[in-house]
Amino acid sequence: MTVPTPTQPDAILWLTNLNALVCGLFLLVSFGLVAIRQTQACVRLFILLSVLLGGSALLLSEIYTTWHLVVVGVVDICTKAVIIPWLLRRALHDEVYTRREVTQVLNIPTALLLALGLAILGYLLAQPLLAVGGPSAGAVNLPIGLAGVLIGGLTAAVRREAVPLFLGLLAMENSAFLAGIGVAPEMPLIAEVSIAVDVLILVMVVSVLTRAVHEHIGTTEVGALTTLREGPGR
Amino acid sequence: MLLLIPLLPLVMVLLSLLPLGRRFAPIATLVAAIAELALAVAAALEVAAERNLVAIAGWVQLDGFGAIMLLLVAFLSVTAALFSVGYVAAHHYDAARVRSYCAHFNLFTFSLALVPVLAEPALVWIAIEFTSVFSVLLVAFDNTRTALEAAWKYVALMFMGAAIALLGFFLLFWAQAQAGGGHYSWDGLRAVAPQMPTVLVMAAFVLVLVGLGVKVGFVPLHTWLPDAHSQAPAPVCALLSGIKTTSSLYVILRLVPLLPAARINGALQVIGLLSAGVASFLLLQVRDYKRLFAYSTVEHMGIIFVAAGLGGAGGAGAYAALLQIISHSVTKSFCFLAAGAVLLLTGTREIKDVRGLIRTAGPVGAALLVGGLAIGGAPPFSVFLSEFSIFRVGLAEGHYAVTALLVVFITVAFFGILLHVNRMVFGAPGSLPAERRPRLPATAGAALLLAAVPVVVLGLYQPVWLSHVLAVAASNLAGVAGP
């Protein structure tokens, strides 16, 4: 596999810095997903996250001069910033009350502190990996992607409502993708496009499931579904 | 020909949606599954003759390990499809629901068939994701509150694991690029394995292990498994426990040869023992007989992982692991079909409400007893043989403690399963009057018989071509990277 020839150095520096900025904002929005209280705002933050991912993909495609990432960026923005929020909003439309607020197992400042710890952990874990070398422009993507995966996992673990929980999962996948485009820009295109398609199918399935849950228990608070366990008294 | 294998169920999805009456879709699914089995056997014979099947070089190809998985997928989908015919009829679903069930079933088998034939790890990840995504609505098919809860836990944990595993695959690609490139496929990775930076490969392996470990059901990531595998319809349960968890394990095991054996064998054994141990103890206090078998799945996944970590000259440990995979898949599918039959007849999931099956429904009771004995590891069934070969490899390699612990856990699980199955099969029969008892559909009975065949036969005799395929597969699993 040949390394693609870069564009001129000055432009490279600017683009690398811009990419670093986009990734920094990505990290910030990941934190925002933990801190946000309204479901609608959560969906909007997710749209912003996807747009930032697409932006990073486009910037990296310019730096590495590979058209793979352009397609990835465009596909990503189309599916995750447009189609998926639309699907999720449709899954929510019956529920006016739960649309407003998100309840969590942990209160928000504690969750934020945990997210901070996870972000630091992500950075620490990424250090030995980056020491190996490799594409330098996308080097900032890996720690932030790793941190984003951990923070998304935290978000999904502490939420009780279906849609914000699922947005946390989608944020995890976005972050994994962010790390991926930074270190593996030449991944076969069909794989990356199929991943987007797969996520789309998943969202459709989940929205069907959420509807069914809503019909059964009146809200989409899936944290209240705890009947399946061992032990006495069921 | 290789392309036909996943394509056939995909075509069946479309055919299932045709409004041709209530019986068309399940029977058509069954016919397609049989055709699939024929194709799979043909492919396996090719591989046994040391001819690697290649449809699209580097993307769609079949080697020994893949052939075994494909055989299992095909056989299990035949028995499950056969059982589904009776299952759907017994539940009196209306036509639209029947079509929905068959369409989802075919999507599920399509994704399962896709996993072994693809050779590019990212595409395999997508296929694994498909197996999860397409089974979610099957798990929730009953549309009860518990089924929805199980399905929701399932999809949330699945996707979490998938995101983590995706990161692992990206890192793997990076590692291969660092080692000098080459095509991103299983073979390509094995070719450059010694040159890949160890820290990257280890990190990728850990991520894939955690991510796909959720799907396999390793402790402590197993919490979704008893719920999902007990709430789904019986044929789906058979597929889920029989081959879907094994497919994710297949992907993890594909990565094992890339790492230095000395460093990870210990970790594999520990993780496997943890799963086997915790599951065998959790087995003892279940109240639902399907959950019983689900915990047994967790335990067997642990056993397979331990076997893979035993190493052994010439891939003896890998051979034992493969044997265990085959015997576990066929036996577990049989057990779940038997459990599904019990559910059809008694209408209850609780162990304490089922008594004296051998008197009220002889064949089903016998099937349950056979299933319990087989999965627990009693001779002369296939699981006994495979577990015995694992012990042999363990003792030969000097892992005495590991082998001893494994024996203990398997014994505990055997005791637990037999305790519950015994109570269900023998004992004074329940209060259901004879004329109100539903009858087991003929196809369900036929499915049970068919599923029982390899359970019994493989414990006594191994077909020659199967041995060849196993040998090829074991060499695929043997490590390439130095210690």
Next chain:
Amino acid sequence: MGNRILFNLVQLLTTLLFAPLVSGVIARLKEIVQSKRGPSIFQPYRDLWKLFHKDEVVSEYSSWIFRFTPYLVFVTPLLVTLLIPVLTDYPLFFAFMGDMLGGGFVLALGGFFATLAAVDTGNPYGPVGASRTRMVGFLAEPVFMIVFFTVSFVANSTIPYIVQQRWITPTAAFFEPSHILLLLAFLMLILAEGGRIPVDNPSGHFELAMIDESKSLEYSGRGFALMKWGGAMKFFVLLCIYLNVLVAPWGLAHEQTLGAVLLAIPLVLLKMLAFVLVLVVIESSLSKLRLFRIAEFLGAAFITSVAAMITRLFAM
């Protein structure tokens, strides 16, 4: 040296004279956004003039703290003015008297005495607001600290004049992720410390909901004027730190002549105007947070500042 003392004086006079103007502009712009006409931008000056000519009423139950505090609140921002770059980008005479941390502590001193004075009179609304101010204060402390630490780490110094040199020249350094995150964190901090929406409503009259306004509830006449002026100057000083060090360290006097320094005044005011526009947009589009949600708001500010520190420490 004489020049430098002169420039220090000009700095002090700028803060003194233009702080009420900034308040007036904010008030006017907020009213315009709400489609009203709003008061004149010089109204705060007229208010101060009026208040200085009124009698002062002081509660019998208050102590010397009550009488002493307005002077303290008036003087502390002026002291901080001596330390920060207001008009020049080279250090002036008193610049090394204290660094950013010292400046922060001096401002905190004023706030501390204001809180004490609010409790001093025996009016029940005073302590209510004072305790809330303290809550906002201690939640904002970590953010202050982390922001200062990160900025000092980046610039290898804690003196504001030296810190701002870092971002004057190469603009690529300006777009570093740590810098942008710091800007966001400090903005949230200014909203909290300045008593702006979404933390507190500065134009509210409902005592039970007041946080920052309650400190001047009991004052009248000259005391009130000094408290108002001091509050406006504190806000001005915070803006100076923010704009002249972090956001836009350009437009400050580079040569050491009086003309250049005087020329810097309108440029600084222009920067403030731009910021005021952003502030008015923020204030008009958000609503005041419920009291315990302020902890989440400041928690988010803390996280932002620590994220800035992380991205900086790992040199990404």
